[in-house]
Amino acid sequence: MKQDIRLYFSAIHKLFRETIPGSDDTVKKQVKLLIEELKAGGYEKEAKMLNNILVTDSAKNELTPIKILKSNLGFCGEELTKAVSVPVNKETGAQILEVTFVNDLPDASPVFSEAIVKAISSILTEWSNADKLINKGLDPVRSCLIYGAPGTGKTQLALWMAKQLGLPVVTARLDGLMSSYLGTTSKNIGNLFDFANRYKCLLLLDEFDAIAKFRADNQEIGEIKRVVNTLLQNMDTRKQNGFTIGITNHPKLLDPAVWRRFDIQIEIPNPSREVLQQIVQSKLGTVKLKPSQVKFLSWLIDGGTGADADVLTRWVKKAKIVIGNVFDSEFYTLVQEFIFLNAGRVNHANANIVMQDNRKVLTKELSQSQYKFTGTEISEILSVDKSTISRIKAPKNKNS
Ligand SMILES: Nc1ncnc2c1ncn2[C@@H]1O[C@H](COP(=O)(O)OP(=O)(O)O)[C@@H](O)[C@H]1O
Ligand SMILES: [Mg+2]
Structure with a gap:
């Protein structure tokens, strides 16, 4: 006699609830097939319950760590160690950058939609094959702009990417960088890039729109032009020396010329x-x-x-x-x-x-x-x- 699956469903559900989290893709594939069969058989509610277990299991939407060989990346530069002193704003004495060493970078990637995970993974794959690309005269991606609303995981993503590259992160400190003295901001930007180019590191321009805001606030047109031009020139020379990630919550505030300097642009939507x-x-x-x-x-x-x-x-x-x-x-x-x-x-x-x-x-x-x-x-x-x-x-x- 044919029995109704509902008689056993509670036990089946419990079993899956315990076993699906952390299981591999083959298991999940089978569960997906079962869900389809349940739907086809008219067991909508049961299908939904199993699907919920799959949805709450996050494994598939975290980025898979890969170790990328630094030697493959084709950049020279000195090792950045704790003994290296950090440049400061001459007028205020504030540091114009901050160094985060590899051990202090996050192990966990943010969780994103499958499409974003795939796109980011493709950049990492490119980096891990950088030597092959360079041998054939092709450039791997060297700079990316990440933009999206505050709190969507942009900074964590950048730091996690640096960890995969095995590179310390040099983060620009915009409060230290900006100066009201004529010419000092440009000089600081130059010093920031010189430092990043000298050492093996990933340069992170976080909350980068502050420079654009500076443009709007500052009355001195000549000074604004100078700052943006310094930035553009430095970004051009940076290409030969290392990776750069720019992050902004307000992509519209960025100068289109700055925007174009980045090889790729990743939009992180709200989850x-x-x-x-x-x-x-x-x-x-x-x-x-x-x-x-x-x-x-x-x-x-x-x-x-x-x-x-x-x-x-x-x-x-x-x-x-x-x-x-x-x-x-x-x-x-x-x-x-x-x-x-x-x-x-x-x-x-x-x-x-x-x-x-x-x-x-x-x-x-x-x-x-x-x-x-x-x-x-x-x-x-x-x-x-x-x-x-x-x-x-x-x-x-x-x-x-
Ligand atoms: N997609 C995500 N996955 C996991 N954690 C996230 C995600 N988005 C934000 N967070 C968490 O929220 C906090 C802020 O993230 P952060 O990367 O600083 O955001 P943003 O730079 O976009 O403002 C961090 O603790 C981070 O772990
Ligand atoms: Mg941030």
């Missing part, structure tokens, strides 16, 4: 719902939360960035360590506390729903949201019986 869930999952690291709780946290910061996920997951991780066993039963209250303390970090509308503290309203909103929370998930989030949620969803008529 999609799917990617945001993966970011939350990856930030939790070894701290295990139920998939329903991960999904709820993502819903809470819906429309937000990785930086929001960072703050939220730090707080959840601390709570889990501090309160231990009662974490699940306290989860919802913890989330409410977080909202109180981080009003600017959460999705305003969703936070308002949570703060109403009304199970009926919450159940309705969660199940009708884009995230389509199931009754089981809502019961886990609120730490109440599944039957309670079922009753809220479909109240029995008193007279029947």
